[in-house]
Amino acid sequence: xxTVVSGIRPTGNLHLGNYFGAMKNFxxxxxxxxxxxxxxxxHSLTTHPTPGDLHGSVKQVLAEYxxxxxxxxxxxxxxxxxxxxxxxxxxxxxxxxxxxELERTTSFKDKVRKQPENVxxxxxxxxxxxxxxxxxxxxxxxxxxxxxEQNLEMARKFARRFNNMYKVEYxxxxxxxxxxxxxxxxxxxxxxxxxxxxxxxGIFLIDDEKTLKKKVMRAVTDSGPTEMNSKMPEPIQxxxxxxxxxxEKSTIEFFKEKYASCEIRYGDLKKQLAEDINAFVDPIRxxxxxxxxxxxxxxKVAMMGAEKARESATKTxxxxxEIIGFKPF
Ligand code: TYM
Numbered sequence: 232x233x234t235v236v237s238g239i240r241p242t243g244n245l246h247l248g249n250y251f252g253a254m255k256n257f258x259x260x261x262x263x264x265x266x267x268x269x270x271x272x273x274h275s276l277t278t279h280p281t282p283g284d285l286h287g288s289v290k291q292v293l294a295e296y297x298x299x300x301x302x303x304x305x306x307x308x309x310x311x312x313x314x315x316x317x318x319x320x321x322x323x324x325x326x327x328x329x330x331x332e333l334e335r336t337t338s339f340k341d342k343v344r345k346q347p348e349n350v351x352x353x354x355x356x357x358x359x360x361x362x363x364x365x366x367x368x369x370x371x372x373x374x375x376x377x378x379x380e381q382n383l384e385m386a387r388k389f390a391r392r393f394n395n396m397y398k399v400e401y402x403x404x405x406x407x408x409x410x411x412x413x414x415x416x417x418x419x420x421x422x423x424x425x426x427x428x429x430x431x432x433g434i435f436l437i438d439d440e441k442t443l444k445k446k447v448m449r450a451v452t453d454s455g456p457t458e459m460n461s462k463m464p465e466p467i468q469x470x471x472x473x474x475x476x477x478x479e480k481s482t483i484e485f486f487k488e489k490y491a492s493c494e495i496r497y498g499d500l501k502k503q504l505a506e507d508i509n510a511f512v513d514p515i516r517x518x519x520x521x522x523x524x525x526x527x528x529x530x531k532v533a534m535m536g537a538e539k540a541r542e543s544a545t546k547t548x549x550x551x552x553e554i555i556g557f558k559p560f
Contacts (some may be wrong), residue, residue: 235264236405237372238271238361240310240431241288242279243428244435247508248417252376256409258300260374265305267284267368267540268296273311273318274360275352278346280538284288298518303443308544309536311364316544321363323355323551327396328359332388337381338474346416359404362386365405366393367544378425397554417476418469422451423459440509447505453496460491470504472496477507 237257239249255553257420260266272285282288289310301308311317333339333355342354353360358381365373365386383405390402407414419432428431434443451466463471467490474483482503489495495525522528 235266235372237364238269240271240275241292242275244437246433246435248460256374259307259347270310271311284416294523303532310538311536314540314544321360324359358385362389366402370405370530374408377414420450425539428553444505477511
C-alpha cells in the first residue's frame, strides 16, 4: 500500500482544473492507498495574508471535496493548520533550502510579477512548506496537475538532500502521479493559460447552469478555419481539451470533423460543451449544498482527519529530530 498526499489552497471554489488535475486521480487512488488529502490554509496566506473569512473558505472547500466523493472512511482529510508538526518540519527543511534555488522557481517569479507589493518570505519558501506537507507522511505519490510539476521536483530535491546531509535513507522521493499519463493542464476560457481560481477564467463546480452556460458562450474563439485540416489555434484547442474531459468521444469526433472540413459553428460547439459540463457538475453541485449545511458532519470529518494526520506527522518529526541530533536531557 502506497502513501499518497495532495492538497489544495482554500482561496476560492474548486474549478474544473482542480477536479481533473488532482481530485479525479485522488478519488481513484483512495480505495487502494493510504491517502492524505488536506486543505492548504497556511499556504493560502502567502497570497491572501488577511483573508476576510478564512474559516468560511476552508469550510466551503471541505464541503466541495466531500461532494466530489472524497471518503473520510478511506482517506485522511484534514486542515494543514491542524497539524502543527508540519511547521516544525518546514522550519527544519528551511535550513537546507537555498535562497538562490527558491528565487529561481517559476511560481515565485510569477508571484513577484503579480503581487510586487507583497513579496513575502512565505512566497519564497512556498515549495519548502509544500515539501513538508508531502514528506511528513513519507508519500510516494502526489496526484497534481501540470502546474505543480516544479514544486514536486523541489520536494524531491529537499527529500534527497535531507537523506544525503544526514546520511540516512529516510524520506522517499515523491513522484507526481497521473496513472502513467502526462500531468494534465486544464485551460481557462480566456484563450490562453490554465484555468485558475482568481484569473476570472474558471468554471467552478458550484456554478449553476445559467452561469456556466454564460461563461462557456463567452469563451474566446476566432473567425473559424479557412483551410481544410488546418491546425487549431490555442483558444480552439482549449475548448476541445475541455470537451475531452466532459464529453462523449463521438461528440468530440463530430466537432473535430466539422473543424477539419471548415464547417464548424462555434456556437453549437459551445452549447454542447456547456451542456456536458452541466451534466458533469450537476450532481456534485447538489451535494455541495447539502454537505455545507451539515456543520456537525464537517466538524467530525475535520477532527477525525486531524487526529489521523497528526499521528503520522508526529512520528516523522520525532524521527527527524533524532536524525538531526536533538536529544532530550
Ligand atoms: P492549487 O490550490 O492551486 O490547486 C489544487 C490542485 O489542482 C490542480 N490544478 C490544476 N490542474 C490542472 N489544470 C489546472 N488548470 C489546474 N489548476 C489547479 C493543481 O495542480 C493542484 O493539484 N501548491 C498547491 C497546494 C499544495 C499541495 C501541497 C499540493 C500545498 N501543498 C502538497 C500537493 C501536495 C496549490 O497551490 O494547488
